[in-house]
Amino acid sequence: MNIKRALLKLFRLLMYGMVLPVLQFFKTEFSHFFQSQKPKFTAAYWKDKWSRIKQLKWQKADLIFLLKGAYKIGLVVILLLVCFYFAVYLGFFGHMPSHRELRAKQNSAASEVYSADRVLLGRYYIQDRTNVKFDDIATSAVNALIATEDVRFYKHQGLDIRSMGRVLVKSLLLQNESSGGGSTLSQQLAKNMYPRKDYRFWDMPINKLREIIIARRLESIYTKEEILELYLNTVPMGGNLYGIERASRRFFNTTADSLKTEEAAVLIGMLKATTTYNPRLDLERSRRRRNVVLGQMAKYNFLGPAEADSLQQLPLKLRYTYVTHNDGMAPYFREQLRQELVQWCASQKKKNGEPYNLYTDGLKIYTTIDAGMQLHAERAITQRMAALQKQFDAHWKGRSPWGNNASVLQNAMLRSDRYKKLKAAGKSDEEIREVFRKPVPMTVYSWGGSKRRDMSPYDSLAYYQRFLNTGLLSMEPATGYVRAWVGGINHHVFKYDHVRSKRQVGSTFKPFVYAAALEQGVEPCAFFPNERITYPTNDNWSPRNANEQYGGEYTMRGALAHSVNTVSAQLIMQAGVDRTVRLAQRLGIQSDLPEVPALALGVADLSLFEMVGAYAAFANDGYKTTPVYIERITDRNGNVIRQHRPEEVKSRALSRANAAIMLHLMRGVVEEGSAAKLRSEFGLAMDIAGKTGTTQDQTDGWFIGITPELVTGVWVGGESRSIRFRTLALGQGSNTALPIWGDYIRRIARDPDYKGYYNSRFKPLPAELQGYLNCESYRAAPPPEAEKNFLDRIVDHVTDKAVQTFENWRDRAKQRREERKRAREDKKRQRQR
Numbered sequence: 001m002n003i004k005r006a007l008l009k010l011f012r013l014l015m016y017g018m019v020l021p022v023l024q025f026f027k028t029e030f031s032h033f034f035q036s037q038k039p040k041f042t043a044a045y046w047k048d049k050w051s052r053i054k055q056l057k058w059q060k061a062d063l064i065f066l067l068k069g070a071y072k073i074g075l076v077v078i079l080l081l082v083c084f085y086f087a088v089y090l091g092f093f094g095h096m097p098s099h100r101e102l103r104a105k106q107n108s109a110a111s112e113v114y115s116a117d118r119v120l121l122g123r124y125y126i127q128d129r130t131n132v133k134f135d136d137i138a139t140s141a142v143n144a145l146i147a148t149e150d151v152r153f154y155k156h157q158g159l160d161i162r163s164m165g166r167v168l169v170k171s172l173l174l175q176n177e178s179s180g181g182g183s184t185l186s187q188q189l190a191k192n193m194y195p196r197k198d199y200r201f202w203d204m205p206i207n208k209l210r211e212i213i214i215a216r217r218l219e220s221i222y223t224k225e226e227i228l229e230l231y232l233n234t235v236p237m238g239g240n241l242y243g244i245e246r247a248s249r250r251f252f253n254t255t256a257d258s259l260k261t262e263e264a265a266v267l268i269g270m271l272k273a274t275t276t277y278n279p280r281l282d283l284e285r286s287r288r289r290r291n292v293v294l295g296q297m298a299k300y301n302f303l304g305p306a307e308a309d310s311l312q313q314l315p316l317k318l319r320y321t322y323v324t325h326n327d328g329m330a331p332y333f334r335e336q337l338r339q340e341l342v343q344w345c346a347s348q349k350k351k352n353g354e355p356y357n358l359y360t361d362g363l364k365i366y367t368t369i370d371a372g373m374q375l376h377a378e379r380a381i382t383q384r385m386a387a388l389q390k391q392f393d394a395h396w397k398g399r400s401p402w403g404n405n406a407s408v409l410q411n412a413m414l415r416s417d418r419y420k421k422l423k424a425a426g427k428s429d430e431e432i433r434e435v436f437r438k439p440v441p442m443t444v445y446s447w448g449g450s451k452r453r454d455m456s457p458y459d460s461l462a463y464y465q466r467f468l469n470t471g472l473l474s475m476e477p478a479t480g481y482v483r484a485w486v487g488g489i490n491h492h493v494f495k496y497d498h499v500r501s502k503r504q505v506g507s508t509f510k511p512f513v514y515a516a517a518l519e520q521g522v523e524p525c526a527f528f529p530n531e532r533i534t535y536p537t538n539d540n541w542s543p544r545n546a547n548e549q550y551g552g553e554y555t556m557r558g559a560l561a562h563s564v565n566t567v568s569a570q571l572i573m574q575a576g577v578d579r580t581v582r583l584a585q586r587l588g589i590q591s592d593l594p595e596v597p598a599l600a601l602g603v604a605d606l607s608l609f610e611m612v613g614a615y616a617a618f619a620n621d622g623y624k625t626t627p628v629y630i631e632r633i634t635d636r637n638g639n640v641i642r643q644h645r646p647e648e649v650k651s652r653a654l655s656r657a658n659a660a661i662m663l664h665l666m667r668g669v670v671e672e673g674s675a676a677k678l679r680s681e682f683g684l685a686m687d688i689a690g691k692t693g694t695t696q697d698q699t700d701g702w703f704i705g706i707t708p709e710l711v712t713g714v715w716v717g718g719e720s721r722s723i724r725f726r727t728l729a730l731g732q733g734s735n736t737a738l739p740i741w742g743d744y745i746r747r748i749a750r751d752p753d754y755k756g757y758y759n760s761r762f763k764p765l766p767a768e769l770q771g772y773l774n775c776e777s778y779r780a781a782p783p784p785e786a787e788k789n790f791l792d793r794i795v796d797h798v799t800d801k802a803v804q805t806f807e808n809w810r811d812r813a814k815q816r817r818e819e820r821k822r823a824r825e826d827k828k829r830q831r832q833r
Contacts, residue, residue: 088209094197097214103221105193107131107233107242109362109636111341113334116481116631119371122325122334124341126359129242130249131636134229136257141244141264142228143302148268148293150185151300154224158186158215185231186215192234232256237267238274251279253319261303262311265293279318287316330374332487332497333367337629341365348641362636368481368629372753377472377484380743385470385489386447388716388736392468395725401466402722412461412720436461445493464493465720470740471498473612474712475627477619479646482629483710484744498715499608502591506602506693506733507563508611508702508713509584511618511662513600514556514568516575516583518658524665525775527553528567535573538597543569546694546728551781557665558777561673563692565601572600586653587614588624602693611704612713618666618689619706619762622659623650660765663689664773666706672777674734675703682742684749686760692738698724698731703738707745708760714740 087093097105110125123130134142146153152160183191190211199206218227237247244267245256252263259267269289270277279286291312298308325331338358345356345363356363402408413419413436422432436458443450444463455463467489474484487497518524530552534542543565550566559567572580580600581593589611593604609627616625626647633642654662666689669675674692678684686707693702699721704713716736718724725731749758765773 108360111363115371138259140261144268147296158219190214331491333485370483376747477616502605506695508693509602516580557668561668568600622654692733694732701733701736
């Protein structure tokens, strides 16, 4: 280390003591000549100079003096060149990568997200690059590259002396700009891997020498095919686009191994100047450059003359495909995943001790999303939300949904990026308001396509506030695998993910209340009066039904099917608010729940993610199901660095019997209640259990439905809670959210790839429960006792006695079963001992 430091110190003295003064002298003395005269170093120029030299009458002494001077100057020049070489080689002018570093060098690569059926959903990157193997690159692309950039690639070891000589003679001495460059592919690769630095006057010689040294090292480490692979993965293709694979995708919507010869020629032709020869910017210029590349391929026998000529006659046809992070499948899911993975990568270390980088380490993220189901979900939302928005606009035609509530637009303005930027720039509130009032040209989103309008930013806020939005989440109840995730209607415009957002859940919370009542021993076939009751101990709380209809008596199935609020209130009083909260938490609800009786009517703000996960327990024999959407993650070499492993011990949230009873009760919502249109309108034949939900003033519409294979939830509402329908008929969940659910499931049922979904069935009820649940959903209120005749009273007495006898028999049978169960457990423990 001391020897290297001493040599570096010596080189500094030589450089600053000898080289810099000489270079400064030439720069000072000859700069005026080059700037003013600008001679053209043509062959005629050099011929004229040689003739003048021959005309001079040289004396012998002059020749000796000249030779001695040339000899001394030559020695000095050689010494300077040697010192200059070692200064660059040893890193005096900046870091010089070692053989070990070059061997371990890896291109930054985008991380890719895949569906469960291995469909590429999206990518996270700073440089848009996908590395591919040499065997996955079309031979025509490799041949075009060699013919155009380095025809003697297989004959040199990083430095082509012949090309360097051509550059010296033709480019520098003869000023022939069309003679081509002297850098080999290895040198260009070195430049791509280690971009040039600014050394001012020394810029070109230092950078060129660095590239030559690095190129020689690359040649000693990698095979020719590996260098070509590295080059074609590293080469910039304009903007943040890198590598042959992504360029193939971008310009021709194909892969690098499927490139046609004429397409490969276009991409290789771009390397000379990625902007000048970009086919999207100038198709004709790119076509001419393509033909030059094809001509080079014919010149060096990579193509026959006739084939090259026929390809040159073809028109240049692009299939330009530019996909942003907002485009493609499942953009809301990918953004949610990105936020989680950035934090996860920061906590995970690679072998070298550095944390993973989501944007550069080329990770492969395999998710549980089913591409087919995701596509069906997005299409169902597009079709149904477009129709619902049309209905909403007609409903509010000529009026604002928020009426005189100016805070809706004021709050929207305060949340906008434009406001935040103006505030950060030091603008006053009055100046900001003036900016928001001034019309400007802008492109606005609509269901019919983007439109160009002159609109003030304030008016644009009002325009977008009128849009209804939605969220959909679909998962398998047994595994927890999330199969579809749609967080909104358009990720370009509406970034907020409504799968994770929290909104009031309305009647979709009622199944948790019913389940808690069952756990406390409430009979599912008991009749509850549909009466408005006031509860003095709870601040005179007196819940009313949404339709204001009362009378008669309901069993649990009928009350849930028709979403009778008065019965839900009675059930939460019997089950206990605290017990209902604890059950909801066991099912997977993580948000805080208000411990008030009104919880039975859905006053809690919860996310679709929580609700769907909690409903899954009803279809999973009462076991809690946690939603899962990452199956595994591998590094760029295919090593698994994260793997989902199913829980070995399941957490029971609800007894098996009560989970089966809840499915039976929720099937009543579809068979006879608010979700009956799933049969009549959508023609769905599979078993379905579910619950609709509508919050106060029709602010939120919900439907969460369960089929044997999927639990799917849908929410519909406005960004602001003031955006709503005025009537229950239009704003209820059965009119807003349920049609999306029905359309989505119907698309899956009709898809041949999901054979068996159409007629899928739940597990049959256990035999002991079938008779237990054999009761009517509703009965009219009995006449007052005084109006009953003697015969009616006798019948009622006998009936009550029979019911009491049956209940006593059932209780004894249940007790005997428990005793037998305890006896079996005691015997099992004795055997274990």
